[in-house]
Amino acid sequence: MNKNFLKAFSFIALAAMMWGCRDKETETPTPVDPKINLIFSHKVGDEEIVQGQFYSRNQGESFSFDMLKYYVSEAALVNTAGDTLYFTGHNLMDAFNPSRKKASGSFPIDDAQMSTFNELIFGVGVSPAFNTSGDQAGDLDPAFGMIWTWSTGYIFMKHEGQFIDSTGATQPLLYHLGTSRAYQRYSMPIAVTLKKDKTYDIHVDFNFAEVYNSPNLITFTDNNVIQSSGSQDIPWINSMTQNMRNAFSVSSIQIK
């Protein structure tokens, strides 16, 4: 009696153990939500910017980039039914750091929902709800140096470089854009249908010919160090945010 009981028990225990150790990955996987990557290319006109290189402007004042950092926030796609679906939080982008040229995310789609999208929207900067404290982590960690501590608020974009003035002399160019009045969300057309188990690389051009030219011409001479530090900077802030409406476009989409 004891021997049979023990044999049965051993068999059951062994079976239970093997059930616990079964390879779960060989079961049919559930479909994964589409992964969306916003990949930024930073340009002056058609040229992708190279660190330290000068780019010309019609008005003279050719200029360069030693540093270009900015926040891309709360990116969303709008579908043909008008639903806005968000796929990122706040991402710190760095034009000269290969690991910081992409803002990624995902959202769930189902078969019943319209998964064809015709508009891409994202903010440049830190949205007002997040721009009221430096007690934050991830890409909003103050250790990135993208925050003002004397007046709590994030630096939305830093462009530091040089420009050539009318006498041919090289001058510093230091533009720090910020304060909540500078937060804008930018919209651009797109045509993409999202499917599960796919990854979408959405390539976006950020064109600095537009940022400094149109519709408000921003001249660097006598205006080359601006740190959003006072009311005298409001016209520049307004010009920048207005010009950026024309500065973004989707150049291509790769599906993997």
Next chain:
Amino acid sequence: MKKYSFFVLLMMTMVVASCDRCKDNPQEFQPTPYTLDIPSSLPAMSIPSTNPLTVEGIALGRKLFYDPILSGNNTQSCSNCHVQASGFAEPFQYSTGIDGIQGTRNAMPLINLGYQPNFFWDGGATDMESQALGPVTNPIEMHETWQNAVIELRNHPDYPALFKQAFGIDQITSQYVVRAIAQFERTLISGNSKYDRYAQGLESLTGQEMLGMQVFTDPMKGDCNHCHVLGSTFSDFEYRNTGLDSIPVDEGRFSITWNNADKGKFKTPSLRNIEVTGPYMHDGRFMTLLECVEHYNSGFHYAPNLDANLYTAVKGRMSLEEMEAVVVFMKTLTDHEFLNNPKFGSP
């Protein structure tokens, strides 16, 4: 029989070992909650839900407050400019940073900070945690970067374990450094001065102190009560232009709000421990309390944003005897228990 027993035991052990629930980490993050001991003279203090007080967090914040590791050359800590015996203020007009450069504003006392809605003389820091970010990176103060400070803390023999115990984190970030410091700062509570004991009927004031209190609250005399509200925090923490200059060099709150109406406005500080927190005003221009009272009596300048209470005040309305009495009254706000409390000193 013995062979089978062993085999069964082995099987049971393996079943148990493959059970997920049994793999939980036995070492849980269990900080000790801490409730502030607030005297009856002060109101309840709101604590942000993102940074609850714990014994471990407060101890860590205290250690950081006194640690020069947060400065660029590891020579200066918060405590160098915020001195306990001075009510955690700076006993000199200006503080000197690690590069030997002086600032333009007097370092503020750290007393009852949890009642204040924002920080710095101009309210530029929106919360206590955000305020702590500033002095560490200011080139004329501690002149460090948060990136460097965090690396040094991560490589320190003691800090990683202390942050783990206080916050349950495996990697120190600036966020948790300022949270720890803020927790310690919230414990710096002062509410046991001679005035408090008088208000509770435990002690009496001298005749001169009583006269001073009378002048303090009389709207036709000191009218101090209007802004430095008697009792509790001894301030409403509003921003005001008190006529220190007809044209302010330091524009105060204006540099934060960009609102012209805020030019020359500075925070109304608390008068608790004012006897030891001088020099006085945002730029430490007054060395004595009598100079402050004299300023409000007749020295103030007419400026576009001058506070309405001063605009209508009659210059010279207080006698010397009355002004000296106000000074003596203000000295009843000194809380020696707070100033000497070893719990707030260097660990």
